[in-house]
Amino acid sequence: MRKLALSDDILLKVDKPARYIGNEVNSAKKNKHDVDIRFCMCFPDVYEIGMSHLGIQILYDMFNRRSDVYCERVYSPWPDLSEIMKEKQIPLFALETQDPVKEFDFLGITIQYEMCYTNILQILDLSQIPFSATERTWEHPLVIGGGPCTYNPEPIAEFFDLFYIGEGEVVYDQVFDVYKACRKEGLSRRETLIRLAKIPSIYVPSLYEVTYKENGTIATFEPTVEGIPSHIEKSIVMDTSKIGYPEHPVVPFIKATQDRVVLEIQRGCIRGCRFCQAGMLYRPTRPRDVNELKAMAKEMITSTGYDEISLSSLSSSDYKDLKELITFLIDNFEKKGVNISLPSLRIDAFSLDIMSKVQDIRKSSLTFAPEAGSQRMRNVINKGLTEENILDGAGMAFEGGWQKVKLYFMLGLPTETEDDIKGIPELAEKIARRYYEIPKDQRNGKCNITISTSFFVPKPFTPFQWVPMCTKEQFLERAKLVNDTMKEQLNKKSMKYNWHHADVTILEGILARGDRNIAKAIRRAYELGCVFDAWDEYFHVEKWDQAFADTNIDVDFYTIRPRQKDEIFPWDFLDCGVSKAFLYREYERAKQEVVTPNCRMACSGCGAMKYEGGVCLEDKN
Amino acid sequence: MKIRIKFSKHGCMKFIGHLDIMRYFQKANIRAGLDVAYSEGFNPHQIMSFAAPLGVGLTSDAEYMDIQVKTTDSTADSLARLNAVMVDGMQILEYKRLPDDAKKSMSLVALADYYVYPKIEDSVFDNLTILTNQITKFMAQPEILVIKKTKKSEKVIDLKPHIHQFSMDFYNSKEEECLNQCAFFLSVTTGSETNIRPELVVNAFYEFLGREFCESNFQIHRQEVYTQIDGKYVPLGEMGEDIV
Numbered sequence A: 001m002r003k004l005a006l007s008d009d010i011l012l013k014v015d016k017p018a019r020y021i022g023n024e025v026n027s028a029k030k031n032k033h034d035v036d037i038r039f040c041m042c043f044p045d046v047y048e049i050g051m052s053h054l055g056i057q058i059l060y061d062m063f064n065r066r067s068d069v070y071c072e073r074v075y076s077p078w079p080d081l082s083e084i085m086k087e088k089q090i091p092l093f094a095l096e097t098q099d100p101v102k103e104f105d106f107l108g109i110t111i112q113y114e115m116c117y118t119n120i121l122q123i124l125d126l127s128q129i130p131f132s133a134t135e136r137t138w139e140h141p142l143v144i145g146g147g148p149c150t151y152n153p154e155p156i157a158e159f160f161d162l163f164y165i166g167e168g169e170v171v172y173d174q175v176f177d178v179y180k181a182c183r184k185e186g187l188s189r190r191e192t193l194i195r196l197a198k199i200p201s202i203y204v205p206s207l208y209e210v211t212y213k214e215n216g217t218i219a220t221f222e223p224t225v226e227g228i229p230s231h232i233e234k235s236i237v238m239d240t241s242k243i244g245y246p247e248h249p250v251v252p253f254i255k256a257t258q259d260r261v262v263l264e265i266q267r268g269c270i271r272g273c274r275f276c277q278a279g280m281l282y283r284p285t286r287p288r289d290v291n292e293l294k295a296m297a298k299e300m301i302t303s304t305g306y307d308e309i310s311l312s313s314l315s316s317s318d319y320k321d322l323k324e325l326i327t328f329l330i331d332n333f334e335k336k337g338v339n340i341s342l343p344s345l346r347i348d349a350f351s352l353d354i355m356s357k358v359q360d361i362r363k364s365s366l367t368f369a370p371e372a373g374s375q376r377m378r379n380v381i382n383k384g385l386t387e388e389n390i391l392d393g394a395g396m397a398f399e400g401g402w403q404k405v406k407l408y409f410m411l412g413l414p415t416e417t418e419d420d421i422k423g424i425p426e427l428a429e430k431i432a433r434r435y436y437e438i439p440k441d442q443r444n445g446k447c448n449i450t451i452s453t454s455f456f457v458p459k460p461f462t463p464f465q466w467v468p469m470c471t472k473e474q475f476l477e478r479a480k481l482v483n484d485t486m487k488e489q490l491n492k493k494s495m496k497y498n499w500h501h502a503d504v505t506i507l508e509g510i511l512a513r514g515d516r517n518i519a520k521a522i523r524r525a526y527e528l529g530c531v532f533d534a535w536d537e538y539f540h541v542e543k544w545d546q547a548f549a550d551t552n553i554d555v556d557f558y559t560i561r562p563r564q565k566d567e568i569f570p571w572d573f574l575d576c577g578v579s580k581a582f583l584y585r586e587y588e589r590a591k592q593e594v595v596t597p598n599c600r601m602a603c604s605g606c607g608a609m610k611y612e613g614g615v616c617l618e619d620k621n
Numbered sequence B: 001m002k003i004r005i006k007f008s009k010h011g012c013m014k015f016i017g018h019l020d021i022m023r024y025f026q027k028a029n030i031r032a033g034l035d036v037a038y039s040e041g042f043n044p045h046q047i048m049s050f051a052a053p054l055g056v057g058l059t060s061d062a063e064y065m066d067i068q069v070k071t072t073d074s075t076a077d078s079l080a081r082l083n084a085v086m087v088d089g090m091q092i093l094e095y096k097r098l099p100d101d102a103k104k105s106m107s108l109v110a111l112a113d114y115y116v117y118p119k120i121e122d123s124v125f126d127n128l129t130i131l132t133n134q135i136t137k138f139m140a141q142p143e144i145l146v147i148k149k150t151k152k153s154e155k156v157i158d159l160k161p162h163i164h165q166f167s168m169d170f171y172n173s174k175e176e177e178c179l180n181q182c183a184f185f186l187s188v189t190t191g192s193e194t195n196i197r198p199e200l201v202v203n204a205f206y207e208f209l210g211r212e213f214c215e216s217n218f219q220i221h222r223q224e225v226y227t228q229i230d231g232k233y234v235p236l237g238e239m240g241e242d243i244v
Helices: A008-013 A054-065 A079-088 A114-127 A154-159 A172-185 A189-196 A277-281 A290-304 A322-336 A349-358 A375-381 A387-399 A418-436 A472-487 A502-512 A516-527 A541-550 A555-559 A580-591 B011-015 B018-031 B075-084 B128-140 B198-209
Strands: A037-043 A069-075 A106-110 A142-146 A162-164 A208-212 A218-223 A261-264 A308-312 A339-341 A366-371 A404-411 A448-455 A495-499 B002-009 B048-050 B059-071 B090-097 B109-118 B145-149 B154-158 B163-173 B178-189 B218-229 B232-235
Touching (some): A008 A079, A037 A054, A037 A172, A054 A069, A106 A114, A114 A154, A114 A516, A142 A189, A154 A516, A172 A189, A261 A290, A290 B018, A308 A322, A322 A339, A339 A349, A349 A387, A366 A375, A366 A387, A375 A418, A375 A580, A418 A448, A418 A472, A448 A472, A448 A502, A472 A495, A502 A516, A502 A541, A502 A555, A516 A541, B018 B059, B075 B090, B109 B163, B109 B198, B128 B163, B163 B198, B178 B198, B198 B218
Parallel strands (some): A037 A069, A106 A142, A261 A308, A308 A339, A366 A404, A404 A448, B059 B218
Antiparallel strands (some): A208 A218, B002 B059, B002 B090, B109 B178, B145 B154, B163 B178, B218 B232
8 A cells, every 4th residue: 555655643633634645536546667757746725726726637637648757746735734844854745656746857836826926935845946946956856837827937937947838738748758858868957958948838947037227127038048939939729629638637535626527618718808817818719619528528527426517718608609518518417416517607598597497596696797897997998798788687687586696896907087986886786776676576685796896916918017006005995985885875785895905916916027036035925934825814914025125126116117118028028929019009999998899709910810720710711 | 225335444545534435425426327316406415324434544344324326236236336436445345225214324333343553563562461461350340430521521431331342352454554463452332322432442441551542653443333133233234135
């Protein structure tokens, strides 16, 4: 029997020992001596979050299909265990073989949100791997980063040997083949990295040099060795039928956040909301074939035993065969005790009809994400939802028996005025009034409207990458205005308002558009004890404030400074397919409050047409 | 129809708690293609119940789970299908049909056998003749009073009538890679009314010896769970019939 890395004593002392023992259904079992490459895949957050992530399941499945690779997994040890590991000098280990991570060839870290940056350092620290890539030798794995945050990898560039920019299915095979050849030839770590840097979409930060202007902005960004590209283009899968899908995903013993079969129905989004980074990064929209999805759904239920299935995409209502797919799922699985969990769909007759079939109307709620309270503001952010859409949808739903509504908005959007802010509770009021238009004997008591606002953070590769973000005080004033306005309204008793913490938003803003100078502050914050920043109970703003002060980082430079049109951004050396000219054009149209049509209505020339597929060529074959 | 399943739990699976084992079986039954019966309502769930939930950290060769199925294959086929979808450390040992009027196993449990063995060297086991004598003396006491702590209160109980057997023995397990391991064998009252945890007895014995009992140095293993029929103790699995 496999020996565990942790003693019984420790495992019985910590919360949820199942996080650390591996052995899950469908986890990969291989003989580590039979492979050439050992890859440890890491999601730098707690097990239950990491196990819910589709991307890792995709890569884990794909890597383990290769007979020369054994891919294992590791997640952030929760603080209770992390403390014991530090004290007893127990090296961080992979779940499958329970071997130390430092013995692997690769440590792959998926970086899904900025607030996990200190967790990356915790992983390196517990693995006993030096923080700086330049201090590592062949005694250590190559640390490779991937995921959405690598679209501005600069704040964490120092900690990584290399980054993979874009969708993992495309060049990982090349990465493995080049690595194997380099090790066979006995090349140095640096020589190996130079070879890897020649593979498209691979960025090796140590091989590039940045110079700065006197005002702190970037002057130049250049490779320091010959033969590697000065611009790095994302990888993208254009034929979704040619790539595999994890039909036998790993099933955790303990309840994960996403504890169900997840079917990815398409990548990308046609909508072009101007605040949305994912909507720009994953262009063009590429649907999966509906018949393939049906077969996958069946296989995944059989292989996992899950009693729930959900669909994943940025905008499921835009998937053309949605009706066919959902009807299939209901017809085939509902009777077998499998629940269909619906993604947020646009509320219309169709979605209400299927929702009433798969959910208990009295308990379930309707979700609208208008993102902004006024039509003017929605035009600025290019959110195509109108007040009429919302009121019609809500009205239909109310008449169908629903009474709970959730509304999602952002505060602190560019050009936002007092009227826009007040528009948020006012919209909620109109929805409430629509509910009370239903005769008393036909409705079911009070309606229940929950307003949630998050604070807007400008992200790289969006039309708003140039804009200053609000200060903490400005954010909180805006939230207060929403709250005060709501409390003066007639139907205030049918409403509830939740807002986000402002401190964590400011930090997210610094990290999102930061440059290489930020690395020292992240390192300092970790030294001061920051970890699990994404968890309210572990987020300590005062420690971060001290970290920035100790490392002489001017926070305002990254957050509230207006950026010039021609400023070189830290992420400008990356090419995500969408041109900077398009993004600026969209920024100008935002200021003029002009809506840009979605990709199916008209092409706006974003640049993603160069990939020659997906929605760009729809109905053109 | 009602089915009683007996399974063993070894190795790292001892860290998976009872509720997660239930969730594990809900999925395993689907993977194995059993024709399980569901409850009614918007969130139907499999009809399933366990005899005596096992604590985290314990291993077992006798866990009992009752399920309901609409139709079933033979015992041999069902065992093969279930075992094909188990993880390391879980093995299905029996699959038997219960009479339709069978009561829930939880209410029937009366007794359980355990092995308690040291994970690190323990000098109590240095001389087995002496140890056997000491156990005899321990059991010869008129009463064995211990303080039993529950969530709400502490009360003094007499263990003696609840210890049906206490002896020195050897524990053998291929799964745990432990052969001829010196162990205590215990047969104690179990069930919803009175439930004697084996470590309570061993602790009392160590106190009797004037030694300190450190629970974390021991592994507890459940060997069998019984019900009482006509004054006789019968393993729960024997209440069902193999399906041919």
